[in-house]
Amino acid sequence: MSATFIVIPARAAPVRMLGARAWIRTHLFPDWKNGVATVLIAALVAWYLPQLLDWALFNAVFSNDNAACRAVAHDAARPGACWGVITEKYRVILFGRFPHADHWRPLLASLLLVLMLVASCRPRCWRRWLAPAWIAAFAAFFLLMRGGVAGLTYVETARWGGLPLTLLLATLGIAAAFPIAVLAALGRLSPLPAVRAACIGYIELVRGVPLISVLFMASFMFPLFLPPGMTPDVLLRVLAGITLFAAAYLAEVVRGGLQAIPVGQIEAAKSLGLGYWQTQRRIALPQALRHVVPAIMNSFISTFKDTSLVTVVSLYELTGALGLALRGDTDWRPFYFEAYLFIAVIYWTGCYAMSSYSHWVERRLAVSNQTAGNAQ
Amino acid sequence: MSDTSDSPIIQFDKVNKWYGQFHALRDIDLSVARGERIVVCGPSGSGKSTLIRCVNWLEEHQEGRLIVDGVELSDDPKAIETVRRTVGMVFQQFNLFPHLSVLENLTLAPTWVGRLPLNEARERAMAQLERVRIADQANKYPLQLSGGQQQRVAIARALCLTPKIMLLDEPTSALDPEMIKEVLDVMIELAGQGITMLCVTHEMGFARSIADRIVFMDQGQIVEQNAPGEFFANPANERTREFLSKILNH
Ligand SMILES: Nc1ncnc2c1ncn2[C@@H]1O[C@H](COP(=O)(O)OP(=O)(O)OP(=O)(O)O)[C@@H](O)[C@H]1O
Ligand SMILES: [Mg+2]
Numbered sequence: 001m002s003a004t005f006i007v008i009p010a011r012a013a014p015v016r017m018l019g020a021r022a023w024i025r026t027h028l029f030p031d032w033k034n035g036v037a038t039v040l041i042a043a044l045v046a047w048y049l050p051q052l053l054d055w056a057l058f059n060a061v062f063s064n065d066n067a068a069c070r071a072v073a074h075d076a077a078r079p080g081a082c083w084g085v086i087t088e089k090y091r092v093i094l095f096g097r098f099p100h101a102d103h104w105r106p107l108l109a110s111l112l113l114v115l116m117l118v119a120s121c122r123p124r125c126w127r128r129w130l131a132p133a134w135i136a137a138f139a140a141f142f143l144l145m146r147g148g149v150a151g152l153t154y155v156e157t158a159r160w161g162g163l164p165l166t167l168l169l170a171t172l173g174i175a176a177a178f179p180i181a182v183l184a185a186l187g188r189l190s191p192l193p194a195v196r197a198a199c200i201g202y203i204e205l206v207r208g209v210p211l212i213s214v215l216f217m218a219s220f221m222f223p224l225f226l227p228p229g230m231t232p233d234v235l236l237r238v239l240a241g242i243t244l245f246a247a248a249y250l251a252e253v254v255r256g257g258l259q260a261i262p263v264g265q266i267e268a269a270k271s272l273g274l275g276y277w278q279t280q281r282r283i284a285l286p287q288a289l290r291h292v293v294p295a296i297m298n299s300f301i302s303t304f305k306d307t308s309l310v311t312v313v314s315l316y317e318l319t320g321a322l323g324l325a326l327r328g329d330t331d332w333r334p335f336y337f338e339a340y341l342f343i344a345v346i347y348w349t350g351c352y353a354m355s356s357y358s359h360w361v362e363r364r365l366a367v368s369n370q371t372a373g374n375a376q
Numbered sequence: 377m378s379d380t381s382d383s384p385i386i387q388f389d390k391v392n393k394w395y396g397q398f399h400a401l402r403d404i405d406l407s408v409a410r411g412e413r414i415v416v417c418g419p420s421g422s423g424k425s426t427l428i429r430c431v432n433w434l435e436e437h438q439e440g441r442l443i444v445d446g447v448e449l450s451d452d453p454k455a456i457e458t459v460r461r462t463v464g465m466v467f468q469q470f471n472l473f474p475h476l477s478v479l480e481n482l483t484l485a486p487t488w489v490g491r492l493p494l495n496e497a498r499e500r501a502m503a504q505l506e507r508v509r510i511a512d513q514a515n516k517y518p519l520q521l522s523g524g525q526q527q528r529v530a531i532a533r534a535l536c537l538t539p540k541i542m543l544l545d546e547p548t549s550a551l552d553p554e555m556i557k558e559v560l561d562v563m564i565e566l567a568g569q570g571i572t573m574l575c576v577t578h579e580m581g582f583a584r585s586i587a588d589r590i591v592f593m594d595q596g597q598i599v600e601q602n603a604p605g606e607f608f609a610n611p612a613n614e615r616t617r618e619f620l621s622k623i624l625n626h
Contacts, residue, residue: 268471
């Protein structure tokens, strides 16, 4: 009465779905419009790539020979890059006005921060000791840079510069901005009107002015309100400015995530007896932050690049140190472009690393948050 | 703090509630005895959810008195905390925490609210999962489970705080028909264990078999309440008869 169920054995996929030719067809020539685009782009690359390589590699000067640099720069027939400017100036670009003989200190300090950043990205290191480790790292950073102990000569913060300053402003700024942002976002959604008003006031005020003016205020106006002799260090003031600025933007990102959480989640937490802070810490924030990982990383990348603005208040981080290195030097000043490419590569490396990390975190969360399809 | 078994565990006394200008609960008088199983029914928008959500202060009432296990509910955080520890709740939409595994969903409140050591909380959680017959899913995430399984986990989660009162707001309404039975079976077993239950449901078969009393609501009021036999056989009110005729023979 019942029909028999016959299982059809699995067969290999057809050949046209596999191999290099299939890949080329589906990715480069799926239809005539894409085919034309592929050919045009290939032609452009074929035309410009040799010229670019000539300029950047074959005709370029790599030694710090100023005369040779000027020669290739003015050779209209075979123009070449002058990478010699970097050979000549890289120490000033990387370390600013830090005393030349002690450059190993900012180098070590920068390596320390980079090492900590890389370590913090690994889930294996997401332990309780990470926060104390960071505090220790910052302490070591300050000791190395500032000196005055253990036989290290004292170097005032005004002379700190280049890469370590960029790294310090970005990491400490982001690390301090994050908790402030979370509190401001919670405050903006708080049922208490006074708290809400204060948080809205802070966020809207800071978002309403450019970072440059925040830095100017932190640097020049803030000391006017304090009794003389009580002015905190300019680096601290600028750091506070960057932190408050970054936190205001980040707060809105976090608020977006919090508002996307269904009320049922909060009601379930309440019905289980969780208090306000427990609910936020255990239920709301973990879900909210997951939703906004790309936007958070966007904010971090902005903050990293925004540190280049502290030059306006005479702190010579990477961009500022570049100006410092070339502005007064008539021999090397013509080669700003190559020098800018050099620091652009440094910024790009940092930003690309952050962006890739954000993608990796997103994929990881997607895996741990699998939906019904992956049961068993 | 009366803990004598003859005093009601929940006592509504002329409770009124408004949403803005909308009068959602009107002069509610209801007293629930310890261990009593009450089913609340009524048309959509009649205030059933509002009524049971007042019991653990997910909604606050504006007038009248509401006493739960000897504690009068008010905006005093201490009272709310005490009451929420005695009352467990199950929602129509399950409301499991999707970022936590099933086991973590169950141990969260006992460790953070009940201050139980983690291994004890885990033992207790596994015992509750056994009880709802889903222990083998302990390490999955909620979204990997079927609706019926999720709702059973939600029931186990509420039970982990050893509540005296269980509130259930249409626990089977969001389920596919073939999963309703597995959840009802768990609820029937629960009803047999002497816990006080306040359950909003349209499962009249379930109501008939386990309820001590059925409360019928309309337009924010309790229209009538009676033991199931009497309630289904001789509804006293015109409104009740109309509702029953709609729901029993669709
Ligand atoms: N947060 C709210 N704000 C305004 N009005 C509300 C709110 N919650 C509920 N109401 C209104 O109060 C009334 C009672 O709602 P309630 O959810 O208690 O009804 P219910 O009996 O549970 O209905 P259902 O069977 O559809 O769940 C409805 O008219 C509803 O529109
Ligand atoms: Mg309802």
